[in-house]
Amino acid sequence: MVSAVFHSPLGASATETGPATSSPGLPGAAAVAAAAAAPASAQPKPARDWRGYGRGLALAVLPPLFGLGLLVLVWSLVSHSSGSSIPGPLETWHQAVELFSDPFYRNGPNDQGVGWNLLASLERVALGFGLAAAVGIPAGFALGRSVLLGRMFNPLISLLRPVSPLAWLPIGLLVFKGADPAAIWTIFICSIWPMIINTAVGVQRVPQDYLNVARVLNLSEWKILTTILLPSVLPYMLTGVRLAVGTAWLVIVAAEMLTGGVGIGFWVWDEWNNLNVKNIIIAIFVIGIVGLLLEAALVKLASAFSYEDVKS
Numbered sequence: 001m002v003s004a005v006f007h008s009p010l011g012a013s014a015t016e017t018g019p020a021t022s023s024p025g026l027p028g029a030a031a032v033a034a035a036a037a038a039p040a041s042a043q044p045k046p047a048r049d050w051r052g053y054g055r056g057l058a059l060a061v062l063p064p065l066f067g068l069g070l071l072v073l074v075w076s077l078v079s080h081s082s083g084s085s086i087p088g089p090l091e092t093w094h095q096a097v098e099l100f101s102d103p104f105y106r107n108g109p110n111d112q113g114v115g116w117n118l119l120a121s122l123e124r125v126a127l128g129f130g131l132a133a134a135v136g137i138p139a140g141f142a143l144g145r146s147v148l149l150g151r152m153f154n155p156l157i158s159l160l161r162p163v164s165p166l167a168w169l170p171i172g173l174l175v176f177k178g179a180d181p182a183a184i185w186t187i188f189i190c191s192i193w194p195m196i197i198n199t200a201v202g203v204q205r206v207p208q209d210y211l212n213v214a215r216v217l218n219l220s221e222w223k224i225l226t227t228i229l230l231p232s233v234l235p236y237m238l239t240g241v242r243l244a245v246g247t248a249w250l251v252i253v254a255a256e257m258l259t260g261g262v263g264i265g266f267w268v269w270d271e272w273n274n275l276n277v278k279n280i281i282i283a284i285f286v287i288g289i290v291g292l293l294l295e296a297a298l299v300k301l302a303s304a305f306s307y308e309d310v311k312s
Contacts (some may be wrong), residue, residue, distance in 0.1 A: 087278045095278040096285075109262075110270070117267040118286065121252050124180065124263065128187025129248045136192040136244075137237060140199025141229065150200065161193040165251040169258060179259035186255045187248045194243035202236025203229060238302040245298060249291050 072089050079088035087095070103115030143150045168189045172182030206229060214224045256265025264287060271279040 085277075087281065092278050092281050096282050099279065099282060112262060114264070114267060114283070114286065117262055117264045118290070120262040121256065121264040122290075124183050124256075125187060125245075125248045125252050128184040128252075129191050129245060131184070132188045132191035132244060132248075133195060133241065135188075136195035136240075137199050139192075140196045140237070140240070141203055141225070141233070143196065144200040144203025144233075145229075157193060157196065160189075161197075165190045165247075166254055166258070169255055173259075179261050183252060183255040183259055183263075187251050190251050191244040191248045194247065195237070195240040198236045198240030198243070199233060202233035205236070206232045235302065238298070242295065242298040242302060245294050246291065249287075249294060253287060 075089055079086045099114060103113040105113040106116070143153055165186055168186050169182055172185035173179070176182050176185060210228050210232070211224070214228055219227070252263070253265040253268070256263035257269045260266050260269075264283060268280055268283045271277075271283065
């Protein structure tokens with residue numbers, strides 16, 4: 001009787017848990033855990049969504065191709081309607097292949113390949129833009145930090161910034177007595193404004209709490225600049241650099257048309273004097289491609305230091 005009272009619950013428990021154990025040698029809890037873990041480890045890896053990948057690739061590639069196709073179609077129609085005074089895409093392509101088969105030839109100071117002209121223009125842009133960055137970025141920090149300097153120079157910047165780039169060229173010729181320094185001066189004076197304005201705006205938008213903490217910690221001005229201002233202002237500063245590079249590349253072509261010498265702008269003007277329209281169209285594409293590459297490089301650089309996506 002006593003045996004029945006004490007052993008019947010154990011028997012009932014064994015009956016309830018018995019079907020859950022797949023092996024008589026394993027304890028019940030371990031068998032349940034093994035059975036639960038087995039399906040998880042046996043689950044297949046999710047297959048790659050090739051359809052979504054293909055759709056994204058098509059949306060990224062097809063619209064630009066359609067745009068280029070539309071440009072070629074309109075170009076062909078204009079060429080056909082103008083009586084071949086404007087060369088068509090096929091003729092221009094054959095001329096470009098011939099032109100770029102030897103882009104670095106030299107037949108004299110005024111007869112050089114398109115490669116040398118392009119390098120000369122990029123050199124002037126680099127010098128003018130570098131000088132503008134060396135002056136404009138520190139000036140933007142100073143104007144953003146000082147209310148007095150901001151009120152003093154904001155009217156001057158608003159007055160000089162809208163002036164056409166070519167209006168500065170005669171001043172450069174008068175002061176520097178040379179075509180190259182005048183072109184570099186024109187790039188400098190037109191590229192400096194975006195860097196000053198964007199850097200100053202970035203400094204003014206630094207949260208005041210950061211500067212209050214710096215005062216409490218008694219940080220020096222150099223420490224505030226390097227640890228608080230520079231990381232916060234960097235995205236604004238790079239936006240100004242990006243705008244300035246576009247302006248510099250735009251200005252150099254027009255400046256070289258007037259100053260002469262070696263450069264992509266002078267090459268365009270020289271080809272016009274020779275009535276070589278094919279080379280002019282090729283130069284337009286070269287100028288656009290170089291500008292596109294400069295823009296893409298700076299967008300990539302700016303996106304590395306920005307918390308938001310930088311769009312072209």
